[in-house]
Amino acid sequence: MKLWQVTKLIRSKNSGPFELTFDVIFKDRATYEKVRDAKTINQQWFAKAYRLAPEVVSIINYDAASAIKITIPRPVISGDINDTDVFGGQQYGPLVDLDVLYLKAE
Amino acid sequence: MSEIRILSATGMLGSGFREETLRRAMALKPDFIGVDSGSTDPGPHYLGSSDTHFSDSAYKRDLRLMLIAARAANIPAIVGSACTAGNDDQLARLVGIARDIAREDKLKFKLAVIHSEQDKDYLKKKLREGRIKPLANAPRLDEAVIDRSAHIVGMCGIEPYIEALQNGAEVIIAGRSSDTSIFAAMPVMRGFNPATVWHAAKILECGAACVVLRKYPDCMFATVTNDSFVVEPPNPEYRCDPVSIASHNLYENSTPYELIEPSGVLNTFAAKYEAVSDRAVKVSGSTFRPAERYTVKLEGAELAGYQSIIVGSVRDPIILRQLDSWLEGMNKAIGDRILAVFGADVAAKYQYEVRVFGKNATMGPLESETAVGHEVGLLFQVTAPTQELATAIMKSVGHMAVHYPVPEWTGLITSIAFPYSPAEIARGPSYRFNLNHVVEPASPLEMFRIEYENV
Numbered sequence: 001m002k003l004w005q006v007t008k009l010i011r012s013k014n015s016g017p018f019e020l021t022f023d024v025i026f027k028d029r030a031t032y033e034k035v036r037d038a039k040t041i042n043q044q045w046f047a048k049a050y051r052l053a054p055e056v057v058s059i060i061n062y063d064a065a066s067a068i069k070i071t072i073p074r075p076v077i078s079g080d081i082n083d084t085d086v087f088g089g090q091q092y093g094p095l096v097d098l099d100v101l102y103l104k105a106e
Numbered sequence: 107m108s109e110i111r112i113l114s115a116t117g118m119l120g121s122g123f124r125e126e127t128l129r130r131a132m133a134l135k136p137d138f139i140g141v142d143s144g145s146t147d148p149g150p151h152y153l154g155s156s157d158t159h160f161s162d163s164a165y166k167r168d169l170r171l172m173l174i175a176a177r178a179a180n181i182p183a184i185v186g187s188a189c190t191a192g193n194d195d196q197l198a199r200l201v202g203i204a205r206d207i208a209r210e211d212k213l214k215f216k217l218a219v220i221h222s223e224q225d226k227d228y229l230k231k232k233l234r235e236g237r238i239k240p241l242a243n244a245p246r247l248d249e250a251v252i253d254r255s256a257h258i259v260g261m262c263g264i265e266p267y268i269e270a271l272q273n274g275a276e277v278i279i280a281g282r283s284s285d286t287s288i289f290a291a292m293p294v295m296r297g298f299n300p301a302t303v304w305h306a307a308k309i310l311e312c313g314a315a316c317v318v319l320r321k322y323p324d325c326m327f328a329t330v331t332n333d334s335f336v337v338e339p340p341n342p343e344y345r346c347d348p349v350s351i352a353s354h355n356l357y358e359n360s361t362p363y364e365l366i367e368p369s370g371v372l373n374t375f376a377a378k379y380e381a382v383s384d385r386a387v388k389v390s391g392s393t394f395r396p397a398e399r400y401t402v403k404l405e406g407a408e409l410a411g412y413q414s415i416i417v418g419s420v421r422d423p424i425i426l427r428q429l430d431s432w433l434e435g436m437n438k439a440i441g442d443r444i445l446a447v448f449g450a451d452v453a454a455k456y457q458y459e460v461r462v463f464g465k466n467a468t469m470g471p472l473e474s475e476t477a478v479g480h481e482v483g484l485l486f487q488v489t490a491p492t493q494e495l496a497t498a499i500m501k502s503v504g505h506m507a508v509h510y511p512v513p514e515w516t517g518l519i520t521s522i523a524f525p526y527s528p529a530e531i532a533r534g535p536s537y538r539f540n541l542n543h544v545v546e547p548a549s550p551l552e553m554f555r556i557e558y559e560n561v
Binding site for chain 1: 146147148149150151241242243244245348349352353355356357358359360361362363374377379410411413457459461467468469470471472473474475487489536537538539542
């Protein structure tokens with residue numbers, strides 16, 4: 001399975017002009033708990049996928065919404081002359097096809 | 107009083123709501139109507155230039171319906187972060203629109219106008235006193251940054267709104283404001299538990315964003331008691347469930363558990379979200395820790411330069427197979443040509459880059475996938491201190507780029523498709539957010555001047 005198949009929303013957005021935040025919201029609690037406990041989305045994986053140092057990656061599990069949140073510093077301030085994505089809305093691509101192989105198709 | 111009822115008109119003034127939904131919501135007898143009119147989302151242009159994210163017509167449509175409803179019910183209408191960034195120009199613009207509405211629709215009200223634009227001498231004094239502190243990833247701040255800012259605004263808390271309400275304001279239009287303060291001010295003034303109030307305000311500030319499936323912007327409604335609140339969409343086509351309400355804490359926030367306000371921090375770690383029907387949710391259990399020191403967040407924008415851009419594309423497989431080296435050679439040739447035309451002094455004055463759509467134009471330095479397909483788009487960009495220089499440089503860039511050779515072809519080639527004539531497009535001034543700091547004012551009202559007017 002891929003991450004998109006078990007989530008109802010994967011998104012990215014500015015958290016203010018100086019940070020980017022990613023939300024992975026799962027379809028159901030049980031799947032969320034499996035992915036959360038397997039630590040598939042971890043600092044090392046995220047840092048590698050986004051070419052960052054692991055220590056700048058913050059990951060928070062949010063049980064109330066069966067969601068995992070990742071926050072990183074913006075590489076460029078929102079809207080600065082070499083920014084590529086003012087809203088930060090299209091930065092989640094690498095998460096979409098992340099393998100969650102331990103989840104079997106139902 | 108055991109409860110207070112809050113109507114949020116929509117997530118952002120100018121984005122719209124259904125007239126029918128507003129009518130239904132007014133039948134629920136709200137104690138006030140609030141709406142946020144701002145965002146830093148669309149970037150620094152709006153704070154820097156005073157341009158607005160929506161048109162005057164869009165602001166007027168939403169504000170007219172709100173003001174008519176609020177005056178008919180004799181309840182306050184509160185608007186925060188006027189016209190995108192809430193600087194003084196944008197505040198004056200929205201106040202002007204409100205006056206036009208009052209005249210055209212024969213409305214009378216006491217208006218409070220809360221100014222959020224900051225005096226540069228005040229900020230420099232605070233900086234010298236060590237009372238301006240950086241937040242995460244803040245750029246460097248010194249007095250020169252303050253001097254060269256086009257506009258600096260402070261994000262007001264609930265206190266200026268409470269001051270205005272206590273002075274009898276029936277309509278409040280504020281400059282930059284924390285989104286939640288628009289909705290939290292009146293409930294806190296009436297003595298409701300700040301933890302409940304701030305959590306409700308966080309849910310309400312985005313209008314219908316907290317519903318299960320938001321098809322279009324619309325109103326939201328909450329009934330707040332001391333230890334819980336119930337949120338229920340007034341639009342019968344919409345429904346909330348515990349997950350949709352809990353999920354909203356994730357939005358545009360680096361943690362779903364904390365919301366930092368000037369006067370303290372809302373913590374939702376222990377919050378409970380319970381369905382009270384198939385479309386209403388009851389929320390309780392959050393806590394609010396008052397801040398040891400009151401702080402006001404600053405937002406600033408400065409001119410980064412003037413830009414000229416060219417959009418083009420490449421389809422030749424020969425070029426695409428050597429895209430990186432072709433661009434590298436082209437960029438060097440362009441740099442040499444600019445020096446030849448404009449002299450050695452130009453090097454420190456301009457910035458040039460080319461972005462490759464189809465490779466890493468979306469994620470830039472974060473991209474690890476760099477294979478290209480059967481065509482790529484190119485975006486050439488020049489930034490310079492004047493539009494004249496940016497455009498002049500770009501004319502040379504365009505000509506160098508469009509004929510830049512590859513070894514496989516002999517003779518003059520035309521290697522880039524330009525969709526427009528002229529190829530270069532003047533983008534005008536480009537701004538940069540230059541502050542991510544908080545100020546410690548002597549009092550919550552010190553940074554926010556309030557004017558009153560009988561409209």
